[in-house]
Amino acid sequence: MQLTNPMVPAPLILDSLPSPAQPDGTCPRRARMRLDLLLLAIEALDTSGSEAILAVVRELELDSVVPDRVALWRMRNTNFLRRVTQQQPLTLVEGKAIVVVIGFLARRLTGVIRQYVLTQQQLIEQGKGAEDDFYLSSYLERFRTHFKARMNASRSAEMGYGEPGAVNALALELLSQLLFCTGTSGMQRLWISLFDGEVV
C-alpha cells in the first residue's frame, strides 16, 4: 500500500489531528472498534452512507490513504468485532483519515443527528422508549440490521452487545457521540478521546 511508503506525504487535512505517543504507530484496539461503529451509525442514519463515505474520501483528497473500496473495507475490518477481522493494524494516518471522514459526514447530517438526540431526550422525559418514535426506531432497526450482518455474534456478546436492547443502547450512544463530532473541534475531540487510557 502507499501508506507504507514514507515518500508519499500524508494529506494536509490530517495535520489538524496531533499524533499521539503510540510506540507502534497504530490505532489501539478500542479505537478501531469505535471508528468502525461510528461509520456504521452513519450508514444507519443515511441510507446511502457507504457510498457517501467513499465520495467524501475523494472530495477530501484522501485517496492516497484510502485508495479504493477494498482499502476502506480492510480498514474497517480491523474492528475485532467484525465477522471477518483483519490482523493488519490500522495506522495512525488511516485512523486520522477515518476520523476526518466521520467528522465531515456528521456535519452534513447535523440536522438529523441533533433532531434524533433531542427526540431521544424528549422520549425519556415522557417516560417512553426510543422505539416509540418512528424515525428514531427506524434508525435503531437499521443499525441493528447492519450490526447483526457484519459483526461476529459471540465476540459481540462478549462485549455486552448480545441482546437487541444493548445494541439499541449502543446505537443511541453513538448518535450522541456523532453530535459531538459535528462541532467546531469535534474531530480533534473524537481523535484525542480514541487514545484515552492508551497513552503512557
Next chain:
Amino acid sequence: MTRIQRQYSLPNCTLLLDGMDDPTQANAMDLRPIMALLLNAECRIGNGYGDVGGSLVGGREFFESLVNSVSRYAQEFLSGIHLPTEKFQLVQMKRSGVDQHELSYQPSPDESNPNAKPEKFNLSTVQFFDLVEAIDQFVADTQTLPAFSLNLSSVAKKFVPRAIMGKQAVPAAIGLSGFVIAALALFSLPIPTVKQPETLRAGVNSGLPSTPPSPAASQPPSPTISPTANPTASPDADSKKIETDLTTPPAITDPAEIDRLRQQLKTNVMDKLKQEAKFPEPLVYRVSVGQDGQVVGYKPDSDLAEKEKGQTPLPDLLLNATLDKKPEPLADYRVIFQTSGRVDVVPWGAEIPTASAPSTPIALASPAQTPPISPAPTPDSKQEITDSAALDALQPKLYQQLDKEWQTNPAFNEDLRYRVQVSREGTIVSYIPENSAARDYVNEIPLPKLSQGKSDNPTADGTASFKVVFRPSGKLEINPWFGYNKP
C-alpha cells in the same frame, strides 16, 4: 483601553465575555480588536426556546475552570474513561443520568459571600453539546483571548481503573496467557551449546560442514554418552567422533518395540531395586534405553531425584558406553519410583499420544514450570471399577468436587480432555491430560489441586476411570472412561 464584549450563541447556550483590548497593540482601524483581558464571563443556559434556564457568572478563574472542566468532561463523554482531577475545580461536570449531565459551580469561599452555595444545572446531552460548542467557538476565535487553547490530551494509562481495562483486556489476556505458557515451557529448554569440532582446528577433514549439529535436539543429554572432548584422542578418533555426532541416533518409534523395551526396563529396575529403598516423594527420571534394553543414560527430573539416585538401581544398570560405540536408536522412558516402593515406567511422551508437539518431552522435563503430571495409571496392575452402580455413584461426586473448585473463567479456547482416576471413596487419585491443550492449561483447572498428595497412595480397592472434559464455554462433562459396561 476599550471595553469589548463578545458573544457566542448556540440554541441552548450563550457565552458572554466582557473584557478589554490591549492598548499597546490597539489599532484604530481594526474593526474587531483583540480582547486581551477578561473581566467577566457569563454562561447562560437556555432550553432551546429562547428562555433562559439560568446563568453562571464569574471572573477569569471561573471561566478558565469552566473551559477546562467542560472540555475534560466532553472527552470523558466520548471515550467513557474518567480522568481524576488533581486540583479542585470551581466548575465541575459529571454524569447524573442516562441523558443528564450535571454542571455545578462552587464560587470561591473567600469572595464577598462566604456561604455561597454551589449552583447546579442538569443539562441534557444537546444542552451540554451547545455548551461545548460555544466554548470551542470561543477557543477557535483568534481575536478573543488568543492565549487560550484547549490543550486536549488523552488520558494516560495509569489513570484508568483496572476494572475498565480488565473488561477491555479479557480477549487480549486470553492471547497473552497462551504466550506466557509457551514462554514458560520454552524457558525450560536447554540453550543449545555450539561446540566447535576440534578436528576443524587441527586442520583435518576440512570437507566437513562447519556447523556441528546439536545432538541435544533429538537425543537427551545423558551424562555418560554425551560426547566429551578427549584431548589425547588422535585426529583419527576425532573424525570418528564427529561421524557419530553427525549421525544422530534415530528414536525408536515402533510402538511394539517401545512396549517391549518398557517391560524389559521395568523388569530390570524391579530386579535391582533394593527392598529397603525408601523415597520421601516420587522420584522421576528420564531414562534412555538402547535397542538391546540396556540403559545408556538417565537424567533426574528434580534436585531430589539427583540426590537420591544412589538409592535407585539406575546407576547400576547404566551401560558404560565407549566412545567409539556406534550410535544406536534410543527410546526414552519416564521412570517413577513411588514412595510405596512401586515403580512406574511409561514412555516419555506418553501424556500426549498425538504427535502434534514434538518438542514437548523436553518441556515436560522441568517440574518447576509445569505442574507435576501424575503418573500414568497402569490399568493392568490395578483393579478397574466398572460396575455401573459404583460408576453412577462416583460420577456426581467427581462432578461436585471439580465444579466446586473450578470457579475461574476459562482462559482456553479448546476442550481440555483428561482421563481421571477416582478411588472408591470418590477422591481423585490421578489424571492424565489427553490432549496438548489439556497439558498446557492444567493450571487453570482444579485437577492438580484435588489430586495433590493422593497420587501415590496405594488404592487397594481399585479405581474408576472417567473422561473429564473442560469446555471453553465453562461446561464440565464427565463420562465413564470405559462406558457403563466394560467390553
